[in-house]
Amino acid sequence: MSQNRTVGVLGLGSMGMGVALTLVERQFDVRGFDVRQEAVDALVDAGGTSGPSPKRTVQGCPVVIVLVVNAKQVEAVLFGENGAVEGLAPGSVILQSSTIPADFARSCAARLAAHGIEMLDAPVSGGAAGAREGRLSVMGSGPAAAFDAAGPVLEAISGTVHRLGDQHGVGSTVKTVNQLLAGVHIAAAAEAMAFGVRAGVDPKVLYEVISGSAGSSWMWQNRVPHILENDYTPLSAVDIFVKDLGIVLGTGQALSFPLPVTAAAHQQFLAASAAGFGREDDSAVFKVFQKLSGIVIGSKDEDESD
16 A cells, blocks of 8 residues: 555554544555554454554554543653654654643644654544544644645544644644533433433433433433443443543633533542442443432343443
């Protein structure tokens, strides 16, 4: 394959693996890295390749996508020992698509620029399904030349690319707002569902009625089925929203801006994590209400946790 069809993917979790497999299917030469060997093996089985470190993995890649959990992991894969910055040629482009604070995104871009590497501040939304189907929403900001260089990759993984200007940090700021709403909506959906069931409404009927009413939301329609099926296999995770809403609140503190609804939702996710549900799907915030009120949905042991 020609070099412009070669792309690195650092982080092969539910989002990164979905992106990597989509790119393989769309005839890119995909080189992925993850600390979990089972994830690397899955990519190789699908037709991708890997390397022993981020540095070795991205050598020869003109475009690299970073999809890891948090800023600490971004720091490690980019700038740590055998990090990607050591393996990339000047003129390469990094799509930094992890959810991180905007200030950190700006810092990463400046540090990469010192090595002649461009960065797009390009967080994504759409979940694991969107990643796997190539229909992510990309919230991108950065130089026009970087958008152009990464164009074929962006087209392959996304349904929509929002070009939010040439200033790094804007993309991550918009993603922060998105995560505020997503976290609040999940927490509210779990609370509302538990409230209705505790009051005696059949849970499936409740879901159907609200789904067609003004109180519905995308998260209600997407996450409540997990609750109804008592299936908390992590597509996202409770601890992801502990982290993401923490970013929202930290940004609010820096701006001296009150975020009372976000703070309440953050406490719900913290409670779920403290109860042992942190690695379960984010809809497991519902389990806190189960423990408090004794409501039961589904046939599995409701107290079971990972």
